[in-house]
Amino acid sequence: MSEKNTTKFRSKRKAQNTTDIITYILLSILGFMWVFPFIIIILISFREEKGMDLSYVIPKTFSFQNYIDLFTVPIGSDVTFFTWFKNTLLISIVVTIVSTFFVLSVSFTMSRIRFKMRRTFMNIALILGMFPGFMSMSAIYIILDAFKMTGKLSSLMLCYSASAGLGFYVAKGFFDTIPKAMDEAAWIDGATKWTVFTKITMPLSKPIIVYTVLTSFMGPWMDYIFVAYIMRTQYDKYTVARGLYMMIDREHAQTMYTQFCAGAVVVSIPLAIVFLSMQKCYTEGLSGSVKG
Amino acid sequence: MENNTGNGQNNYQTTPCHEVDYDRALPIVLGQIFTYGDLFTKLSFLIMGFSNIIRGQIIKGFIFLLTEVMFFYYLLMENGGVYHLGRLITLGTNPASQGDGDFGQIIYNDDSRKCLLFGVATIVIIFAFIALWAESLRSGYEAQYFVAKGKRPNSFYRDIQIYFDKKIYRTLLFLPITGVLIFTVLPIIFMICIGFTNYNMEHNGYTRLIDWIGFDMFGKVLHMGSDPDGGVNKFSHTFWTVLGWTLIWAVATTFLCYIFGMILAMVINRKGIKYKKFWRTLFITSVAVPQFVSLLIMRSFLSEFGLLNSVLRNIGISDPPNWLGDSNLAKVVVIIVNLWVGIPYTMLITTGILMNIPAELYEAAKVDGANAVTTFFKITLPYMIFVTTPYLIQQFIGNINNFNVIYLLTGGGPNLDLDKYQAGDTDLLVTWLYKLTMDSKDYNLASVIGILIFILSATFSLITYRSSGSYKNEEEFQ
Numbered sequence: 211m212s213e214k215n216t217t218k219f220r221s222k223r224k225a226q227n228t229t230d231i232i233t234y235i236l237l238s239i240l241g242f243m244w245v246f247p248f249i250i251i252i253l254i255s256f257r258e259e260k261g262m263d264l265s266y267v268i269p270k271t272f273s274f275q276n277y278i279d280l281f282t283v284p285i286g287s288d289v290t291f292f293t294w295f296k297n298t299l300l301i302s303i304v305v306t307i308v309s310t311f312f313v314l315s316v317s318f319t320m321s322r323i324r325f326k327m328r329r330t331f332m333n334i335a336l337i338l339g340m341f342p343g344f345m346s347m348s349a350i351y352i353i354l355d356a357f358k359m360t361g362k363l364s365s366l367m368l369c370y371s372a373s374a375g376l377g378f379y380v381a382k383g384f385f386d387t388i389p390k391a392m393d394e395a396a397w398i399d400g401a402t403k404w405t406v407f408t409k410i411t412m413p414l415s416k417p418i419i420v421y422t423v424l425t426s427f428m429g430p431w432m433d434y435i436f437v438a439y440i441m442r443t444q445y446d447k448y449t450v451a452r453g454l455y456m457m458i459d460r461e462h463a464q465t466m467y468t469q470f471c472a473g474a475v476v477v478s479i480p481l482a483i484v485f486l487s488m489q490k491c492y493t494e495g496l497s498g499s500v501k502g
Numbered sequence: 503m504e505n506n507t508g509n510g511q512n513n514y515q516t517t518p519c520h521e522v523d524y525d526r527a528l529p530i531v532l533g534q535i536f537t538y539g540d541l542f543t544k545l546s547f548l549i550m551g552f553s554n555i556i557r558g559q560i561i562k563g564f565i566f567l568l569t570e571v572m573f574f575y576y577l578l579m580e581n582g583g584v585y586h587l588g589r590l591i592t593l594g595t596n597p598a599s600q601g602d603g604d605f606g607q608i609i610y611n612d613d614s615r616k617c618l619l620f621g622v623a624t625i626v627i628i629f630a631f632i633a634l635w636a637e638s639l640r641s642g643y644e645a646q647y648f649v650a651k652g653k654r655p656n657s658f659y660r661d662i663q664i665y666f667d668k669k670i671y672r673t674l675l676f677l678p679i680t681g682v683l684i685f686t687v688l689p690i691i692f693m694i695c696i697g698f699t700n701y702n703m704e705h706n707g708y709t710r711l712i713d714w715i716g717f718d719m720f721g722k723v724l725h726m727g728s729d730p731d732g733g734v735n736k737f738s739h740t741f742w743t744v745l746g747w748t749l750i751w752a753v754a755t756t757f758l759c760y761i762f763g764m765i766l767a768m769v770i771n772r773k774g775i776k777y778k779k780f781w782r783t784l785f786i787t788s789v790a791v792p793q794f795v796s797l798l799i800m801r802s803f804l805s806e807f808g809l810l811n812s813v814l815r816n817i818g819i820s821d822p823p824n825w826l827g828d829s830n831l832a833k834v835v836v837i838i839v840n841l842w843v844g845i846p847y848t849m850l851i852t853t854g855i856l857m858n859i860p861a862e863l864y865e866a867a868k869v870d871g872a873n874a875v876t877t878f879f880k881i882t883l884p885y886m887i888f889v890t891t892p893y894l895i896q897q898f899i900g901n902i903n904n905f906n907v908i909y910l911l912t913g914g915g916p917n918l919d920l921d922k923y924q925a926g927d928t929d930l931l932v933t934w935l936y937k938l939t940m941d942s943k944d945y946n947l948a949s950v951i952g953i954l955i956f957i958l959s960a961t962f963s964l965i966t967y968r969s970s971g972s973y974k975n976e977e978e979f980q
Binding site for chain 2 (some may be wrong): 226230233234236237240241243244245247248250251262263264265267311312315316318319323325326328331336337338340341342343344345346347348349350352353356368369371372373374375376402403404407431432434435439451454455458467470471474477478481482485486
């Protein structure tokens with residue numbers, strides 16, 4: 211009886227092992243498919259031979275020239291990637307400060323304070339989010355034009371941060387999980403709601419603050435539509451995303467493709483590190499919002 | 503404190519004062535204030551802050567009065583609010599004209615777009631003023647109420663303190679809401695209005711002024727069948743074709759990403775798989791790299807003479823397919839590339855939730871002799887769908903508006919159906935809207951499409967979202 215059991219157990223173990231091996235092979239193939247394009251970009255960024263559509267993958271000569279050219283050789287008129295990098299950094303620092311403040315204020319209010327218009331505001335925010343963003347692009351241009359603000363970096367900062375308050379859902383989900391009893395205890399001790407906000411809720415919310423800071427910081431690095439619409443042909447006011455986009459349009463693609471890949475690596479590596487490091491907050495924040 | 507209330511009680515006998523239920527609708531609240539208010543409070547309906555000034559809240563009262571003066575000055579001044587409201591109706595009467603001679607400078611006069619913008623802005627300002635006016639009345643009545651109860655109305659300093667305590671929501675929301683008003687609400691109202699005008703290539707707004715045309719454009723877009731004069735109605739033909747593809751795309755991408763992402767998460771979660779963290783990171787790397795970078799690279803791989811086809815040619819396939827050049831193939835390819843983009847993301851989201859599924863459910867299923875497939879469809883999937891409904895809706899709407907994948911991969915092309923107006927075969931409604939604004943300057947058509955996209959996503963989400971547990975039981979976890 212017991213022997214029979216052991217053989218059964220063994221065969222089961224064997225089956226388990228084979229499925230394990232199959233799973234590993236499957237995961238390796240899939241993983242390779244997902245990482246493959248990025249390996250190729252890195253390879254191309256070190257390739258000395260220019261040109262876009264070469265029929266081999268591994269470069270014949272490796273060099274750092276693309277990275278050096280990226281920051282020194284002007285593109286178009288006399289703008290280099292460095293200018294775009296500087297613009298983007300400046301914009302995203304300002305945007306981060308403003309939007310983090312906006313998002314945290316709105317989400318704290320919506321989560322912790324009960325007032326008459328609360329539900330209305332939350333529904334309005336939902337409704338506004340359902341309009342396609344590009345629809346209002348030309349209107350924003352006319353508004354900026356009416357205030358004589360087009361073509362300035364500050365107008366881009368405004369565009370990216372002014373409506374940040376609408377993106378409060380994830381942070382609100384996080385605040386909802388902090389027990390309300392803590393607030394109530396503080397009120398009984400005579401604390402005002404402002405004190406609760408700054409002295410109790412904020413120190414407990416480091417993950418969500420980090421999450422908000424990082425997501426708002428990443429925003430300006432990704433946008434390639436608004437920049438072009440507001441800056442038109444002022445290439446020296448572009449951001450990296452639009453600059454990279456310009457590098458592989460029809461006019462520049464053949465000569466600049468390797469530099470584009472170098473630029474893509476330069477932009478992606480910091481953003482990827484940021485993303486991977488906040489991955490935990492990210493899933494927690496999102497599954498928090500899913501739960502309630 | 504106790505004494506004070508006692509005094510109040512005494513006064514209450516002599517001067518009657520009524521509680522106003524501020525939670526009710528605004529007209530009812532104002533009506534109550536008007537009936538219960540004394541002469542000064544009633545006068546506050548005309549002179550804002552009057553009641554406050556009389557009862558000693560001088561700074562507050564004068565702030566109210568000052569805003570009222572400023573508001574009416576803005577309305578009545580030259581080129582002020584009333585003027586803008588008038589021009590909102592006409593949208594300008596005096597187009598730009600050319601000066602003397604062949605090369606005379608253009609003399610700019612009315613600009614219909616600015617007429618519309620300032621008109622809409624004036625309406626927003628009027629609403630904001632009405633809100634402030636109601637607030638001033640409320641505050642005026644409160645002052646009266648306090649005095650009637652024998653208490654001193656709040657000092658200005660105390661009022662400010664309240665704005666950091668009980669009314670902190672106003673302090674915290676003020677700037678964010680102002681930003682949203684100027685950069686989201688105002689543009690959206692403006693663009694909705696554009697849908698009812700003839701603002702397009704032929705009517706640019708300053709040399710040829712814009713006019714209101716009502717629902718004409720909606721009629722042209724939604725109209726089914728052919729034109730009365732026999733030709734194909736390009737607008738509606740394009741709209742219905744693009745809408746059809748948008749829905750197919752949204753359903754296919756949402757569900758395929760969801761199912762495959764979940765399967766991937768389950769495979770990695772499986773007992774006995776080692777280095778789970780390594781596998782997850784491998785897939786998540788593709789989410790971490792900015793989308794426009796990965797998609798632009800995908801495009802260059804898939805292009806007619808791109809890397810993929812060069813490799814295929816080297817292997818010996820002399821005539822490899824043009825992946826993004828054939829309309830049906832392109833549709834399949836964009837869906838597959840979107841899977842490549844979306845699966846790791848779903849995996850990231852579902853990993854945590856999958857681990858929360860009670861293990862007893864699986865054990866019970868095992869005892870009953872259910873195999874892996876049955877367990878997946880009878881336990882995992884229903885549980886996941888129950889928990890992640892809001893996420894699914896969000897993904898579905900996100901996919902209807904998935905601009906990046908289409909715009910960066912195909913740019914909407916290939917453009918084989920010539921009966922379509924400014925749209926290619928893989929264009930979604932959003933990318934079509936974008937082309938209409940940027941390339942052909944059909945602003946009114948673009949606005950109509952935008953409104954229709956809104957109606958589409960609003961219907962899908964409001965019905966499902968409002969009936970979902972997480973909306974109804976918001977307080978449950980607190």
